[in-house]
Amino acid sequence: MVQVVNSNSFKGISPKDLMEATYQASGNFQVRAFFEAKEEIIKAGKYSEEKFYEILDAMIDAETERKLVLEKLMVKKPLFLEEIVKEIKDFPAENVIRDVIYLKEQGYIQEHVEIKTKTVVKKIKGEEKEVEVKEYFYRYQLKEIPTEQYFEPVSIVFQAGVCCQCGWCSSVCPVNAVEVTADTLEIDRDICMKCGLCFSVCPRSFSIDQANENIKKLDKSLKWSDKTGAYINAYSASTTKDNIKKVRQDGGIVTSILEYLLDNNLVDAIVAVQHSEELWRPEPVIVENVKDLYKTGGTKYANSPSLTIIDQCKKYEKIAFVGVPCMMKAIEKGSMFPSGLPFFKNIKYKIGLFCMESFPYDRIINLAKEQFDKDINELTKMNIGGGKFIINLKSGEQMDVPLKEVQKYARDNCHFCEDLTSDYADISVGSIGSQDGWSSVITRSKDADKLYNDIVKAGLIESKSLKDVKPGQFLVEKIGGIKRKKCKSINLKENQNGH
Ligand SMILES: Cc1cc2nc3c(=O)[nH]c(=O)nc-3n(C[C@H](O)[C@H](O)[C@H](O)COP(=O)(O)OP(=O)(O)OC[C@H]3O[C@@H](n4cnc5c(N)ncnc54)[C@H](O)[C@@H]3O)c2cc1C
Ligand code: SF4
Ligand code: SF4
Ligand code: SF4
Structure with missing residues (x-):
């Protein structure tokens, strides 16, 4: 499992910076939607009050960390994830990688993909042949004008015909608004509180492959x-x-x-x-x-x-x-x-x-x-x-x-x-x-x-x-x-x- 470390203590961050980041974090739509639906969530019975606060606390911490990462990423040129990790030393490398990917989805960071073609020699049916292979390079940069993105409920994934029917969103949804079968996905609009949690965890909403590769490569035993x-x-x-x-x-x-x-x-x-x-x-x-x-x-x-x-x-x-x-x-x-x-x-x-x-x-x-x-x-x-x-x-x-x-x-x-x-x-x-x-x-x-x-x-x-x-x-x-x-x-x- 990718072990993402929670940076519960923000050691080394000045109290002023931390206060400002936490204030901004508490305004995040996902945090707000979750907090405001406390009664409905506990009534739905999926998460106990203790679990509710555990999730909320972790969400605020992670969002605070993202605001601090944004502050530190005031560079204008696009950087590889490993370069960003070298730049921002206040948090564990795994967290910085995770944060950059999420900030991209939240509309603050832009991803630049460069495709290079190289020629390699491959054995095809016993014969050595030159073939062209594509290599992808991903760099990340702050957006000139950030536009905060709200995460839609996963009905957009289903409507796009890309839902793999795994059922994860229905287990995670705090108010039991999603129902998934082997062929269908339905969201009860009257219950859904538009927290976007289902979108955050859905394997088909946005890719974690870049983050995964960079995180796994940090572990030299792999x-x-x-x-x-x-x-x-x-x-x-x-x-x-x-x-x-x-x-x-x-x-x-x-x-x-x-x-x-x-x-x-x-x-x-x-x-x-x-x-x-x-x-x-x-x-x-x-x-x-x-x-x-x-x-x-x-x-x-x-x-x-x-x-x-x-x-x-x-x-x-x-x-x-x-x-x-x-x-x-x-x-x-x-x-x-x-x-x-x-x-x-x-x-x-x-x-x-x-x-x-x-x-x-x-x-x-x-x-x-x-x-x-x-x-x-x-x-x-x-x-x-x-x-x-x-x-x-x-x-x-x-x-x-x-x-x-x-x-x-x-x-x-x-x-x-x-x-x-x-x-x-x-x-x-x-x-x-x-x-x-x-x-x-x-x-x-x-x-x-x-x-x-x-x-x-x-x-x-x-x-x-x-x-x-x-x-x-x-x-x-x-x-x-x-x-x-x-x-x-x-x-x-x-x-x-x-x-
Ligand atoms: C949909 C599907 C497609 C596959 N395609 C390939 C393939 O292209 N190439 C390949 O090498 N292997 C494929 N596999 C894996 C392969 O068929 C065997 O499951 C695998 O080799 C394990 O064999 P085993 O004897 O160790 O498993 P067993 O000891 O027989 O155990 C099988 C396990 O699979 C689980 N299982 C059975 N059906 C499903 C299902 N629909 N969804 C989730 N879990 C299920 C059971 O719960 C059981 O625990 C596929 C498996 C599935 C389910
Ligand atoms: S793992 Fe991929 S190929 Fe297999 S069932 Fe899921 S979406 Fe289909
Ligand atoms: S369906 Fe998605 S957006 Fe709606 S409440 Fe459940 S997790 Fe939140
Ligand atoms: S988590 Fe995503 S892929 Fe899985 S059932 Fe829900 S919408 Fe479909």
Whole structure:
């Protein structure tokens, strides 16, 4: 997880400057909207009075810090984030990076993007060829005339056709004004207090990728890949447990990790996904024991708005969450904005899946019918591998079609997704790169790597380095790069017009 440090004490700032910044911060629209809705928020029951003040306090602190960062950024030329960090030493580097990105969204800072093309030599089908690659450089500068931006409720994200239906906004909204399902998003205008918190935490409202790259690069223990994000190690692994082999999708690594977390009391519960009453329609569930955990094994390719139920996990001190990359990013964003205080501090472990695309449930039914002439209820497994979409049937038969034949069934909003490998997870798991019955695993922090190796030592997982298997890390990087390249860019206003 990106750890954004809260600078509760403003050491080294003069009392006058601090007073002025705090005064300005208290006028911020988001702080005001939240403060003025205190009664409604507490009545809605999502946040207790204590939690309300904790959030408010963190919002005022973060906004005060941003006003001070603005003061110190009175330079006219555009600077890289790392240059700004060197310039402003009063706050932790992570905070300064976070602040600059938020100040840009608030309308005070302008982002300049420079694209340079360079020629590199690549091996394509065994032959060395010169190819042109684009490099992006981001610089930031104070706006000549700042115009404070109010954050709209996330209905604008949905109307723009870019909402990934993760459900995070509905869990975070302090007055329960947002309802998200696998296909819809509705905001109750009579309840919404226009605080913009949902917009601040939404993975599709504005990008945190620049901030993330710069923050992760501060941690010298991490390796960095432009295609698959920050990591400690990459492995290929398979479960040793027969019970898990019966329910797993690939290596059974996700279920093995989760079983270890439950058995060792490292979590009280897990948010995962199982079949609903309708087979292959995914349903997010809260699981407290290993027996129920096994019901969640295997991939359901229809999307599940799993983050909608985080709000129901308040009674647990520590939970693990399993989900696709867009959800990992959503949780991360909620721990960065608006204040660096995570909304749900009990999310201790994020297990992210690789994901090229997901499908609306209705289109999964059509896919089975049109591509295989099968009823969805006849399927026991769906899988993607070796460029094919593969199904297994109750009869024991296996059928496949080229992956390109099924891409038309994918969700349109997945075309705005640049993340294959759950860059924002603690541990990422997927099939690309490993042999059948094995998973590729990426650990993304020292703690996550230690946890993974503890599970290997406990004998639950058999593990090799991803570098030592074929096709291995090379293919993960390659497909990760393709996904980044194909990703459509989000411009809420333009997308909205075209919708
Ligand atoms: C929509 C989707 C698309 C994917 N696309 C790719 C891909 O392109 N390339 C690739 O390498 N891997 C992809 N994966 C990941 C892959 O299918 C396996 O989930 C992964 O390899 C883990 O296998 P495992 O045997 O360790 O998991 P298991 O031990 O079988 O556990 C599977 C876990 O996945 C969770 N899960 C199942 N369906 C969903 C869902 N719809 N949403 C959220 N969580 C779910 C379950 O809760 C369970 O905890 C995708 C997964 C999903 C859900
Ligand atoms: S819907 Fe969004 S803007 Fe409205 S109250 Fe909820 S979080 Fe705030
Ligand atoms: S938080 Fe998730 S569900 Fe809500 S608008 Fe953003 S992408 Fe959609
Ligand atoms: S492709 Fe991206 S947006 Fe679509 S389900 Fe996967 S992670 Fe979410």
